[in-house]
Amino acid sequence: MADLSIDMCGIKSPNPFWLASAPPTNSGEQVMRAFDAGWGGAVWKTLGNPIVNVSSRFGAVDYNGQKMMGFNNIELITDRPLEVNLREIAEVKKRYPKHAVIVSLMVESKQEWKDIIRRSEDTGADGLELNFGCPHGMCERGMGSAVGQEPAVLKEITSWAKEFARTPVLVKLTPNVGDILEPGYAAVDGGADGLSLINTIKSIVGVDLERMVPLPRVGQFSTNGGYCGPAVKPIALHMLAVLARDRHTNRLPISGIGGISTWRDAAEFIALGATTVQVCTAVMHYGYRIVEDMIEGLSGYLDRHGMKSVKELRGRAVGNYREWGELDLNYNVVAKINGDRCIGCQLCYIACLDGAHQCIHLPEGPCRGWHGEPDHGKHPRLEPSPVLFHRHPDPSNRQVRVPVVDERECIGCNLCALVCPVEGCIEMVEVPNNQGFESWQDRVAKGTDKVPGGLYD
Template identity: 55%
Template sequence: MADLSIDFCGIKSPNPFWLASAPPTDKAYNVVRAFEAGWGGVVWKTLGEDPPAVNVSSRYSAHYGKNREVIGFNNIELITDRSLEINLREITQVKKDWPDRAMIVSLMLPCEEAPWAAILPLVEATGADGIELNFGCPHGMPERGMGAAVGQVPEYVQMVTAWCKKHTRLPVIVKLTPNITDVRHPARAALAGGADAVSLINTVNSITHLDLDRMVAYPIVGEASTHGGYCGSAVKPIALNMVAEIARDPMTASLPISGIGGIGNWRDAAEFIALGAGCVQVCTAAMLHGFRIVEEMKDGLSRWMDTQGYADIAAFSRKAVRNTTDWKYLDMNYQVIAHIDQDKCIKCGKCYVACEDTSHQAIARAVDEAGTRRFEVIREECVGCNLCEITCPVDSCITMVPQESGKPYMNWTQDPRNPRAEPAPAAAVVEQAGA
């Protein structure tokens, strides 16, 4: 059976599934229930200076799919509204009772060295395994010079990280904001400041929807609302990209990553790990479905690893990074064509409508004498865009079949159609693309 235990920048955990800093980790009661359910670690909800933050009501909203499925989750909640003394006391007791679980403490303080120097010894005294610097909160705290206001300025990221490394022996994990043009810059700054790891992504700035009768966005506080932090399955593609960008950047390739953003099952976790994460953090899925979801996550990941021959997490961590490259290094001579399995086709015509109206008119529709519809791919018109496969409601009914072109690998830098082609030995370019 696969070994799920990890050592993440010196922090040991029985499995890679941690609860992210959020309402589920705001008090000992919740954290103990999580550990009883099988979570490998937690990041305690962000602590700050006393007096504690004051939250509003209400605090959450959602972006729904069909049947009220929560696709995205929005919150305007701030850091912990419980006193520093109570939080530190509870962290101490929980760590004492659960010594084998990872206990990370999230922190957010003003951009002044003195407050950090004061709080870090207190956190270290709890027996916690590490700290996470919250440089990502997009609402409430940035107006006070904290959260995303720090994470969006690489110089601040480096400065505060260096302070923390100066005043604590604990591993320092820097939590990055996605509300930035290029996430590599704050990641590089964190590394320059001495960070032991980074975690990402924090929440995305958002407004989910409005009450059109009252003309106010959700969540509604009195007669007004504000932007909040977006999370849940909808942000997973953004998070995967940013994790991969850091993992394949030569300047940060060695930096351990804790992956966050839309993780709700074992497959999500495996994807983050394959793209560079050493552990994963979960919040929204636990809030929607409860702590017991970790049972399926652990079981599913372990079973999949067994089928693939992966003995431990390290065996497939970052394995997909080498296959992630810049667009200009993709093979221009590679070609796929759609194929429709007529035995699986339910004749709904969704592929035809999508291709005919918005794509390449590469699917033909025919009706026989009995009035039965049939859809066929027009091979010479198909560009292999995948739209038909995506719109098809039947799994594996439409597949994209690779075509033998007889042409060698050629990327855009070599393509004669490129007015700025850069002649280079193919072997060298392939090596760069797979780096």
């Protein structure tokens, strides 16, 4: 079994799965149960001067029966007395010395930073995470994302923290910026030992159409919250990859956060450069127990791919994240529909007809393309296809209408394969050619980049 243990800028944990600073890490009792379930580390719910919270606090986006595809909250940092939290952190650390306990912090003045860092480290915690990301409530008071969006302020407070801290300092970044490299550079320049991202995205999760109040509703009003959950994963992966391939920021280890629900999500974050991953929404949805599958799944994946340690996976996909202008313009795929698997839903047909390039036809004949013409584009005639109907081999002997791809027209966009509900039914297959690799940048360099049909032709 592959070695999952982690050393992130000196913070050691038995596996890369940490709980993010959030309700699941609100108390010692919870964190101990999480460690018992298998979590490798926990970033404690942010400490600071206690606040008051509102009711209600959470909202969610459901999609087609899937609950909580996206999640939104307007909860602030911990509302428990500092002393209670610190006592519980010390207790957890004493009982679970091999697990990582990181204390998330958010205060205002330099003196406050000094005092809270000292008291946090006195608990025996393994490290600190500076919360420069919270995009609701706290930012109105000059903290959270108000810091994360001002690189100069971020750098200065990071340097204060580094001045006072004996343990490693992680800076948690907000995604609510134009370019994630700006706060990333500021954190590096401030001396941070590591980065974590993303915090939540500023959001309004919905509107109560009967009361005309945004959600979640607090009496007759609402406010913007922070958005997270599976829906934000692509945004987080992009920001992670940008930091991971930049020479200035990729010197720091990164804790990846944003919509991670499964081992596969975690592996993707690690492949794009994360050293650890932090999880919140999936635990708020299903509980600490999900970590069992995350650990098994990740180590199984590493075993299957001959990797002895999770460290071997880290950053493997970073080098293949390129600029658009570096992509091969001569690479070509087309859709192939596997008649044995097709169930005849015609979703690929309608998606291609209305949403893409009109290259898939009903088995009865060509689709009607532009302006009611029988076909369209470069190849006016669609040759009759040999595969019109497919009879299922099982005893039902049902006949399925299998759509037909006009491969000469197919531009290889993937849409049909994406809408197809049946696994392995539509494959995108490479069409080999002998043209060799040529990117847009290559054409610019050779002066062959002009595409006719423009404004001045």
